[in-house]
Amino acid sequence: MSAAQAKPRPVRRSFGFNKIFLILAIIYLLVPLVATLFFGLAGSGGIDFSTFQQIIGDPNFRQTLILSLELAFSTTILAIVLVTPTAYWVHLRVPKARPLMDFLTLMPFAVPAIIMSLGLVELYGTNDTLTSVLSFGLVPVLSYDPFNIIDTPQLLVCAYVILSLPFVYRPIDNSLRAINTTTLTEAAYSLGSGWWRTFLTVVLPNIWPGIISAALLTFSTVMGEFTLASLFGIFTFPIYLDEIGQENAREAASLAILSFIFTLICVLAIIFLVRRSAGRIRDDSELEIVATK
Amino acid sequence: MAFLELEGVTKQFGRVAAVDNIYLAVEKGEFLTILGPSGCGKTTMLRMIAGFETPNQGEILLDGEDITDRPASKRPMGMVFQSYALFPHLSAEENIAFGMRTRHIPRDLIKRRCAELLDLVGLAEMARRYPHQLSGGQQQRVALARALAVEPKVLLLDEPLSALDAKVRVSLRNEIRRIQQQLKMTAIYVTHDQEEALAISDRIAVMNGGKIQQLDEPEEIYSHPRTAFAATFVGASNQFKGILESAAEGRCRTGDYTLRIAPQTTLQDGEAVLIVVRPEELTIQRANASAAPQANGTINSIRGVIDLRTFLGPFTRFHVHVADAIILTADVPSQQARGYESGQEVVLSFPPEACQILQAMPDQPS
Numbered sequence: 001m002s003a004a005q006a007k008p009r010p011v012r013r014s015f016g017f018n019k020i021f022l023i024l025a026i027i028y029l030l031v032p033l034v035a036t037l038f039f040g041l042a043g044s045g046g047i048d049f050s051t052f053q054q055i056i057g058d059p060n061f062r063q064t065l066i067l068s069l070e071l072a073f074s075t076t077i078l079a080i081v082l083v084t085p086t087a088y089w090v091h092l093r094v095p096k097a098r099p100l101m102d103f104l105t106l107m108p109f110a111v112p113a114i115i116m117s118l119g120l121v122e123l124y125g126t127n128d129t130l131t132s133v134l135s136f137g138l139v140p141v142l143s144y145d146p147f148n149i150i151d152t153p154q155l156l157v158c159a160y161v162i163l164s165l166p167f168v169y170r171p172i173d174n175s176l177r178a179i180n181t182t183t184l185t186e187a188a189y190s191l192g193s194g195w196w197r198t199f200l201t202v203v204l205p206n207i208w209p210g211i212i213s214a215a216l217l218t219f220s221t222v223m224g225e226f227t228l229a230s231l232f233g234i235f236t237f238p239i240y241l242d243e244i245g246q247e248n249a250r251e252a253a254s255l256a257i258l259s260f261i262f263t264l265i266c267v268l269a270i271i272f273l274v275r276r277s278a279g280r281i282r283d284d285s286e287l288e289i290v291a292t293k
Numbered sequence: 294m295a296f297l298e299l300e301g302v303t304k305q306f307g308r309v310a311a312v313d314n315i316y317l318a319v320e321k322g323e324f325l326t327i328l329g330p331s332g333c334g335k336t337t338m339l340r341m342i343a344g345f346e347t348p349n350q351g352e353i354l355l356d357g358e359d360i361t362d363r364p365a366s367k368r369p370m371g372m373v374f375q376s377y378a379l380f381p382h383l384s385a386e387e388n389i390a391f392g393m394r395t396r397h398i399p400r401d402l403i404k405r406r407c408a409e410l411l412d413l414v415g416l417a418e419m420a421r422r423y424p425h426q427l428s429g430g431q432q433q434r435v436a437l438a439r440a441l442a443v444e445p446k447v448l449l450l451d452e453p454l455s456a457l458d459a460k461v462r463v464s465l466r467n468e469i470r471r472i473q474q475q476l477k478m479t480a481i482y483v484t485h486d487q488e489e490a491l492a493i494s495d496r497i498a499v500m501n502g503g504k505i506q507q508l509d510e511p512e513e514i515y516s517h518p519r520t521a522f523a524a525t526f527v528g529a530s531n532q533f534k535g536i537l538e539s540a541a542e543g544r545c546r547t548g549d550y551t552l553r554i555a556p557q558t559t560l561q562d563g564e565a566v567l568i569v570v571r572p573e574e575l576t577i578q579r580a581n582a583s584a585a586p587q588a589n590g591t592i593n594s595i596r597g598v599i600d601l602r603t604f605l606g607p608f609t610r611f612h613v614h615v616a617d618a619i620i621l622t623a624d625v626p627s628q629q630a631r632g633y634e635s636g637q638e639v640v641l642s643f644p645p646e647a648c649q650i651l652q653a654m655p656d657q658p659s
Binding site: 179180183184186187188189190191192193194197201202205206 | 343344345364365366367368370371372374376378379380381382391392395396436439440442443449
């Protein structure tokens with residue numbers, strides 16, 4: 001076909017429906033934040049930073065925030081350390097058990113937090129022979145001095161690990177499916193690498209996107225968790241937020257903004273740290289997609 | 294004693310025996326190909342040698358040592374996979390270095406050896422590239438170098454070329470053979486591609502249904518197949534099912550024809566046989582009144598009509614309809630194939646020596 005006959009393709013309009021939806025979505029997400037910010041800052045005569053100053057000066061604020069951050073970091077690390085090798089092992093050795101794993105890790109969605117906390121409180125501290133036997137003697141040992149973990153942040157971390165299972169297992173399992181895990185493992189074996197070495201040097205670097213995703217979801221879930229902490233009687237940041245909210249709405253609004261900023265900083269820090277340590281991931285954009293989820 | 298031996302090795306998956314009581318001996322420096330259709334057990338056999346599967350029965354001996362229960366990571370084998378299986382987060386050079394790092398080889402030695410191996414597979418310029426920046430052929434070269442880096446006693450290759458396009462496949466298979474000969478490496482190569490197997494192997498083990506049907510040199514497999522399966526799987530063939538009329542005179546009755554074959558010493562008169570004739574043994578002539586429709590003196594001639602003519606470059610393949618449901622295939626050098634068209638009546642001829650005689654299996658098609 002000659003050039004003269006070829007019709008020029010119509011130039012695509014740069015403004016379309018997709019952009020309208022994008023703007024609507026941004027408005028939907030930002031309006032509550034901006035409104036809360038303005039509400040927190042609005043004083044009798046214009047902008048007033050006094051509520052922020054009050055909050056930052058409150059020792060409870062620092063205390064609860066630090067406790068929540070500690071809980072969130074501990075839960076994230078413990079959950080990932082427990083789940084990642086398990087998911088890999090299931091993937092490799094008992095792939096038929098994957099549906100069972102899917103079911104088990106979805107259980108926390110089905111079981112309300114109140115039932116879980118009552119269950120834990122009931123379990124620890126009871127001098128029941130069956131429980132002792134089933135837990136290999138762990139429950140009675142942990143229930144009394146010197147451990148006595150009932151209603152401690154340590155037990156709360158364990159409960160949070162269970163609660164965050166769906167967020168941890170899913171992305172890691174998806175990453176394991178996305179790479180050719182079995183063949184990569186066999187290739188590493190044939191080169192003389194054992195199970196742990198293969199896991200740490202071959203599998204782990206290739207499932208970083210899944211791990212980051214798991215870490216972010218777990219971290220933000222724990223930072224905002226209210227029910228379990230309240231039933232355990234542990235004074236965490238969300239409980240502090242609730243208390244303040246009942247006394248002073250304006251202070252609560254400022255606090256919500258502060259907690260949002262803190263979580264954002266932590267999440268960005270996790271992304272930054274993991275990206276640095278992950279080094280050369282196949283495609284960096286993959287990380288960004290996960291990070292923005 | 295051979296270098297690598299499989300002694301009565303069986304592997305069952307449920308009730309199905311994927312590998313069924315196999316005895317195999319591979320000599321040092323030999324290039325052995327396991328050839329067979331998919332599901333014949335060839336990959337399972339290779340995986341047992343690599344240590345990824347454990348046999349239900351039998352032993353695997355390497356250099357006289359029983360390695361049957363040794364884990365894959367402790368076997369001195371290098372493996373090349375169909376899907377390359379390069380580590381995506383490592384560069385070509387780091388992939389090659391992986392096995393040496395596992396063995397705690399000094400860093401400068403690793404670097405030198407990586408350079409040598411990259412040179413050997415012709416990728417010296419690509420050391421810093423990541424797998425996704427390399428073509429399929431280049432990735433498989435890196436995988437080959439990676440497997441060779443650990444100086445394995447046996448190199449295992451599991452259909453390494455099947456994911457590549459035709460041209461790369463031919464050049465890379467030649468390269469694999471060149472490297473294997475240069476390093477005098479013992480290699481076991483699994484493929485379903487008979488052309489590939491014939492081209493690069495010292496010996497071929499033709500497998501079907503978990504058993505080795507024939508273990509021989511490529512020429513022998515092609516020209517003297519021992520079983521009907523080997524005859525049909527390796528190369529194209531024309532087959533006639535018949536009854537041996539006279540073993541001593543070399544006469545065989547098959548349908549409407551009596552075929553002249555070489556005199557048989559091991560078979561009895563009246564025995565059911567399968568006659569296999571390779572397409573390139575058939576010559577084509579225009580049909581005229583003088584051509585007899587069957588065995589004529591010392592040569593076999595069969596009259597038929599060209600059904601299909603396929604030009605294949607150096608030769609032309611004719612499908613000739615000779616009887617009710619029999620279509621014979623003849624491969625004729627292309628310069629001699631000029632002037633023959635579909636629908637034309639022709640006579641196909643082949644000498645008695647071209648007939649390979651096998652004992653007929655009850656379920657063999659004629």
